[in-house]
Amino acid sequence: MQEAVKQLLSLQERDLELDRLQGELAAIPKEIAAINKRIEAERAALEDSKKELTQLQMQRKEKEVDLSAKEDAVRKHTAELNAIKSNDAYRAMLGEIEKAKQEKSTLEDEILQLMDKVDQSQRAWKERETAAKTTETERQRQIADWDSKQKNLEEQIALKQKSRDELAAAYTPSLVETYLRLRQGKQVAVIVPIKAEQCSGCHMKVSHNLINEVKRGMSLMACEHCFRLVYLEEDAEKPITR
Ligand SMILES: [Zn+2]
Numbered sequence: 001m002q003e004a005v006k007q008l009l010s011l012q013e014r015d016l017e018l019d020r021l022q023g024e025l026a027a028i029p030k031e032i033a034a035i036n037k038r039i040e041a042e043r044a045a046l047e048d049s050k051k052e053l054t055q056l057q058m059q060r061k062e063k064e065v066d067l068s069a070k071e072d073a074v075r076k077h078t079a080e081l082n083a084i085k086s087n088d089a090y091r092a093m094l095g096e097i098e099k100a101k102q103e104k105s106t107l108e109d110e111i112l113q114l115m116d117k118v119d120q121s122q123r124a125w126k127e128r129e130t131a132a133k134t135t136e137t138e139r140q141r142q143i144a145d146w147d148s149k150q151k152n153l154e155e156q157i158a159l160k161q162k163s164r165d166e167l168a169a170a171y172t173p174s175l176v177e178t179y180l181r182l183r184q185g186k187q188v189a190v191i192v193p194i195k196a197e198q199c200s201g202c203h204m205k206v207s208h209n210l211i212n213e214v215k216r217g218m219s220l221m222a223c224e225h226c227f228r229l230v231y232l233e234e235d236a237e238k239p240i241t242r
Pocket of ligand 1: 203204
C-alpha cells in the first residue's frame with residue numbers, strides 16, 4: 001500500500017474517533033437540560049399539591065368564620081326574644097333562631113368533612129414531598145454524572161486532538177490539504193477501500209481502469225462517482241500509529 005494511503009488512513013482513524021467523541025460531548029447539554037426540565041416539572045407538581053392543601057385550609061377557615069357568625073346570631077336572637085311583645089314577631093324570631101341553628105349544624109358537618117380532606121391532603125402532600133426529595137437527589141446525581149462525563153470527554157478530546165495535530169504536521173502538507181478538502185468538516189470516511197470492485201464509500205462499481213491505476217500505485221486515486229480517495233482492500237495493512 002502506498003505510504004500516502006497509510007498516512008491518510010491513520011489520520012482519518014483519529015479524525016473519525018474525534019468526531020465520535022465530539023458528538024458525544026455535544027449531546028450532553030441536551031441531556032442535562034432534559035433532566036433540569038423534569039426537575040422543574042416535578043417541583044411545579046409539588047407546588048400544585050401544596051396549593052390544593054392551602055385552598056382546603058382556607059375553605060375550612062372561612063367555614064369557621066361563618067359558623068362563628070351563626071353562633072353569634074343565635075345568641076343575639078335568643079337574647080332579643082325577651083324584648084319582643086307581639087306573638088307574631090316572637091314566632092318569627094323563633095323561626096330565625098331555628099334557621100340559624102340548622103345552618104350552624106350544616107356548617108359544622110361541612111367543617112368536619114373539610115378537616116378530613118385537609119388531613120388527607122396533608123398526608124398526600126408530605127408523601128409527595130418526601131418522594132420528590134428522593135427523586136430530585138437522584139436527578140442531581142445524574143446531572144453530576146453528566147458533568148463529570150463532559151469534563152472527561154473534553155480532556156480526552158484535547159489529548160487526542162494534540163496527538164492528531166502532531167501526526168498531521170509530520171505529513172506532507174499538500175496530502176493533508178487534499179484529505180481535509182474532501183472531508184470539509186463532514187464526519188465521514190473520505191479514504192475508503194475498494195471491495196469486490198465497489199467503492200465502499202458510495203457502493204458503486206468502479207472501473208477496471210481505476211482499479212489498475214490504484215494497483216500501479218503511482219498516485220492517489222479517487223472514486224469516479226463520489227470522489228473519495230480509494231485503495232485496494234487486499235492491500236490493506238494496519239494503519240500506522242504512533
Ligand atoms: Zn465512491
